[in-house]
Amino acid sequence: MATDVSEKQAEADWRVGLSDDRLRDLLYKLKLCRYFDERIEALYRQGRLPGAIYSGRGQEGTHVGVAYTLRDDDSLFPTHRDLSAQLTKGLDLKRVMAQFWGRIDGFTRGRDGNSHVGDWFGNRTWTPVSHLPLAYPVACGAALAYKRRGEQRVAMAICGEGATSNGRWHEALNVSAVHRLPVVWVVNNNQWAYSTPNPLEFAVPTVAERAVPYGFPGIRVDGADVLDVYRVALQAVDRARAGGGPTLIESVSLRWRGHAGHDPAKYVPKEMLEEYMQHKDPVKRFEELLLSHEVTDAEAVKRIQERVEREFDEGFEFAQASPFPVPSDVTKGLWVEDGYWRSEPSHEGGTG
Numbered sequence: 281m282a283t284d285v286s287e288k289q290a291e292a293d294w295r296v297g298l299s300d301d302r303l304r305d306l307l308y309k310l311k312l313c314r315y316f317d318e319r320i321e322a323l324y325r326q327g328r329l330p331g332a333i334y335s336g337r338g339q340e341g342t343h344v345g346v347a348y349t350l351r352d353d354d355s356l357f358p359t360h361r362d363l364s365a366q367l368t369k370g371l372d373l374k375r376v377m378a379q380f381w382g383r384i385d386g387f388t389r390g391r392d393g394n395s396h397v398g399d400w401f402g403n404r405t406w407t408p409v410s411h412l413p414l415a416y417p418v419a420c421g422a423a424l425a426y427k428r429r430g431e432q433r434v435a436m437a438i439c440g441e442g443a444t445s446n447g448r449w450h451e452a453l454n455v456s457a458v459h460r461l462p463v464v465w466v467v468n469n470n471q472w473a474y475s476t477p478n479p480l481e482f483a484v485p486t487v488a489e490r491a492v493p494y495g496f497p498g499i500r501v502d503g504a505d506v507l508d509v510y511r512v513a514l515q516a517v518d519r520a521r522a523g524g525g526p527t528l529i530e531s532v533s534l535r536w537r538g539h540a541g542h543d544p545a546k547y548v549p550k551e552m553l554e555e556y557m558q559h560k561d562p563v564k565r566f567e568e569l570l571l572s573h574e575v576t577d578a579e580a581v582k583r584i585q586e587r588v589e590r591e592f593d594e595g596f597e598f599a600q601a602s603p604f605p606v607p608s609d610v611t612k613g614l615w616v617e618d619g620y621w622r623s624e625p626s627h628e629g630g631t632g
Contacts (some may be wrong), residue, residue, distance in 0.1 A: 288422035295628035296511045300575050306348060307570055310506065310563045312588045313340045313364035316373075317594055320380070329380060335537035336361040341502075341562030342531040343438075344467050345509025349517045350436060353404065355422050357415035358397035359439040360408040361535070362468070365438060370403040377595035384625045389613075390605025401622055409505035414437035414466070421519075434520045438466040439531075441487050442473025452527070454599055457494040460525035464516045465491075468503070470534045474539045474545040491528035503533030504560040507569075533560070533575045549555040569622070603627050 295303065317337045318504040336343060343364035345354060356369050367373065379386030382393040386434060387407070396484030419437035426433040443449055444467060456463050467487045471478055482492060491498030501512045509531055516527035534556040538545030545553075570576045606626055613620035 285363045292567075294507065294573070296507050296514070298438035298497070298507075303575050304569060304580070306344065306506065306568060306583070307576065308584050308587070309344050309348070309364075309368050310340050310566055311372075311584055312591070313344060313367055314563045314586075315592060316363070316367070316590045321537070321541070327487075330382065331543040333382070334360045334395050334539075335541070336364050336535065338502060338536035338556060338561070339468060339470070340364050341504050341506040341509055341566075342466070342533055343594045344562075345503075345506045345532070346436060346438070346464070346466050346513040346529065347509055349514045350434065354436065354517075355404045355406065355419070355421040357406040357435065358398075358408055359412055359438055359440065359468075360410065361440075362408070362438050363395060363397070366397070366405045369405050371405055372402075373591055374595045374598040375399075378602045381602070382604065383599055384605050384627060385598070385602040388438045389609070389625050406618040413437070413443035413446055413449045413452070415439065416443075417448055418454075419463055420452050420455050420461060423456065423463040424459060427459070431523050432462075433616055434464060434517050436466060436517070438468055440473060441467050441471075441478065441481060442476065443467075443471040444487055444490070445473075445481060447491055453491065453494045453526070454627060455517075457496050458527040460523065462520040462523070463525060463526045464513065464520055465528045466513070467528065467530045469530050470535050471532065472545075472548055474543075486530060488530040496528065497540045498528040498530065500530045500532065501613075503531035504556070504562045504565060506562050506566050509565045533562070533598075622625065 298306070314337065317335055320329065320333055321335060324333045347365040347368035350369060352357060352370070356365060358365050367376070369596045375385055375387055376397055379388065380394055382390050384390050386393070387397050387399055396407055398405045400406060406418065408415065415437045416439060419435040423435040427436065439449065453465065469487055473481050483576055488498035488499050488500040499512050501508050501510060512529055516529060519527060534552065536553065536557060567581060609626060612618060
């Protein structure tokens with residue numbers, strides 16, 4: 281029986297141009313990010329992980345959806361809750377784990393730990409800074425460099441909606457508009473900036489509409505729908521790469537955990553949290569979508585989960601086997617000219 285043209289179009293539309301293999305890869309990334317977040321929190325609660333944790337659980341749809349649109353040579357400027365975006369961009373899981381335990385094989389070679397992680401010389405992810413939205417001005421600089429050099433590369437920066445009240449956020453948007461920079465601005469609207477709800481953060485109904493006075497598009501999207509996020513982000517990335525200038529994406533969701541590991545987030549209404557956890561889980565929703573369209577099956581999903589758990593365990597063992605930093609290296613890497621950050625880390629003299 282011939283397939284109706286409208287049916288073919290509907291099939292193509294929900295896929296957003298992604299093949300079966302890429303859809304399954306998207307599911308793998310969602311599951312990897314969710315499992316990593318869950319296990320890291322468990323280790324933290326058990327006292328087996330030093331430092332602090334900053335969860336992004338429940339917002340994987342935003343993180344994975346936007347980062348999946350980027351090329352290897354594009355740059356990502358995340359916050360400390362956007363590790364899922366960095367893993368999607370290609371950050372090495374084993375080195376991430378070594379970073380969390382302050383070991384020499386981490387990205388800062390033991391100088392820092394936890395979520396201050398990035399690989400600028402590798403997969404072009406910028407190390408987050410705690411003062412938000414400081415990644416926005418830096419992304420402006422990267423995008424300006426790409427434009428001046430005539431490179432078809434894109435910078436993407438992420439922040440929460442609370443950071444949109446900061447003057448640096450508005451300055452970055454204005455500069456990007458004036459110079460039509462190849463940049464995509466992502467605002468992960470958690471609906472609660474620490475303990476402050478949206479109506480007390482800004483007077484306009486949405487973050488997205490704040491792009492209009494600066495002269496470029498603003499789009500609001502459901503952060504629990506990874507394919508909707510991907511669709512909007514891909515349009516923005518393509519527009520930026522073609523010279524059309526910036527786009528602001530407001531992705532609305534709700535983080536299942538608080539501001540940091542110490543924050544129980546009791547300010548979020550219980551009913552609201554339960555609604556998101558039960559009915560707006562981006563990982564579960566996407567898995568069910570692929571199952572319903574027979575892109576995958578229960579056995580394949582099980583294999584993905586087993587792969588994710590195996591990779592986490594391997595990363596954990598890698599981190600524990602990695603030595604602590606070498607004290608004599610403390611003065612190295614102060615200047616980029618010495619090549620320290622481009623060379624392999626030295627394990628000599630380290631202690632496990």
